[in-house]
Amino acid sequence: MRRTPARKLKIELHQSGSEQKESLSRYLLNPAIVLGFLTALLYFHGQAFHSGYLSYWGLSNQLFPLSFEDTLIRGGWIYILFVLNNWFYLLAGIAYIILIYVLVFLLLVKKPASFIYKLIHTKKINNGQKFILKEVSNIIFKLLIAFFIFLIIPLVMSWANGKGRSIALKEHQNIQEGKIASTKNVFISYLDGESQEKEIFGTMLQASSFMVAVYIESGEVLELSASRIISMHQKAPKMTQ
Numbered sequence: 001m002r003r004t005p006a007r008k009l010k011i012e013l014h015q016s017g018s019e020q021k022e023s024l025s026r027y028l029l030n031p032a033i034v035l036g037f038l039t040a041l042l043y044f045h046g047q048a049f050h051s052g053y054l055s056y057w058g059l060s061n062q063l064f065p066l067s068f069e070d071t072l073i074r075g076g077w078i079y080i081l082f083v084l085n086n087w088f089y090l091l092a093g094i095a096y097i098i099l100i101y102v103l104v105f106l107l108l109v110k111k112p113a114s115f116i117y118k119l120i121h122t123k124k125i126n127n128g129q130k131f132i133l134k135e136v137s138n139i140i141f142k143l144l145i146a147f148f149i150f151l152i153i154p155l156v157m158s159w160a161n162g163k164g165r166s167i168a169l170k171e172h173q174n175i176q177e178g179k180i181a182s183t184k185n186v187f188i189s190y191l192d193g194e195s196q197e198k199e200i201f202g203t204m205l206q207a208s209s210f211m212v213a214v215y216i217e218s219g220e221v222l223e224l225s226a227s228r229i230i231s232m233h234q235k236a237p238k239m240t241q
Contacts, residue, residue, distance in 0.1 A: 033105075034101070037101050037104065038097070039072065041075070041097065041100070042071075042072045042075030042076055043068070043071050043072055043075060044075070044153075044157065045074075045075040045078045045079075045156065045157060045160045046066070046070075046071035046072055046073070046074035046075030046076075046077075046078070046160075047061075047066075047071055047074075047075075048157040048158075048160035048161045048164070049074045049075070049077065049078055049160045049161065049163060049164040050066050050071065050074050050164060051161055051164065052160065052161035052162060052163065052164025052165040052168075053164035053165065053167055053168045054164075054168075054206065055161075055164075055165065056164070056165045056168035056169060056172070057168060057205055057206075057213065057215075057221050058221060059205070059206060059213055059221070059223070063208060063210075063211045063223070064206040064207075064208045064211060064213065065208065078160050078163065079093050081163055096152070096156065099152070100149065100152060100153065103145050103148055103149050104149060172215075175203050175215055180203055182234075183234055184203050184204050185201070185202070185203055185204075185234060186201070186202065186203070186204050186214065186232055186233065186234055187199065187200075187201050187232070187233055187234075188200050188201075188202070188212070188214065188224065188229060188231070188232045189229070189230040189231045189232070190224050190228050190229045190230055191228045191230065192228075197230065200214065200216050200222065201216070201217065202214035202215050202216040202217065202222065203215045205221065207226075208226075209226065210225065210226050210227070211223060211224070211225060211226060212224045212226060212229065212232070
């Protein structure tokens with residue numbers, strides 16, 4: 001049976017559409033892409049959580065940065081908190097990850113509005129109009145995707161930031177009530193601005209390679225340069241009768 005030019009074009013378009021569909025599915029389910037996306041998501045949420053914790057104590061994220069691995073752990077802790085608060089949040093968290101993943105993927109592909117192209121092929125319009133409709137539909141579709149991405153992600157990151165602050169508030173209350181773990185209590189000998197040796201007792205909040213933050217008995221948060229610390233050791237405070 002001889003194929004007419006119109007039938008031949010229709011078969012080619014169908015084959016091309018099938019290939020694109022298979023290619024899209026292959027990329028969406030690519031383990032490397034999925035792992036990279038989840039890693040980025042955990043990292044940014046971990047950063048938001050850590051920033052919220054530090055901001056409660058008035059500490060700078062630049063002075064007390066987390067390593068890449070610790071940031072991912074904090075990000076994972078965010079999703080654990082989702083589940084601990086309510087099991088419904090587990091489903092919400094999974095839906096959120098899938099939604100953001102698909103939206104980001106569609107934002108990056110060259111022609112996301114494939115369903116509009118199929119509609120265009122059924123209309124009796126010239127090639128110039130088809131080209132304009134394709135380009136306009138691509139732009140509109142990508143703008144809508146970008147809008148949802150930049151609406152949803154900041155909301156969840158804001159929640160993560162707030163969760164970090166609430167963890168710091170709970171820790172503050174535990175310190176005031178004497179319920180903090182004794183392993184976080186430290187005695188520090190250091191040199192003040194006049195190079196005089198001083199000693200303090202407090203609760204370790206954060207430490208980096210060049211700074212230490214301690215909550216002291218007067219209710220203040222003291223930031224010390226690691227280079228000025230003479231000695232630091234853990235010791236449980238004496239229990240009062």
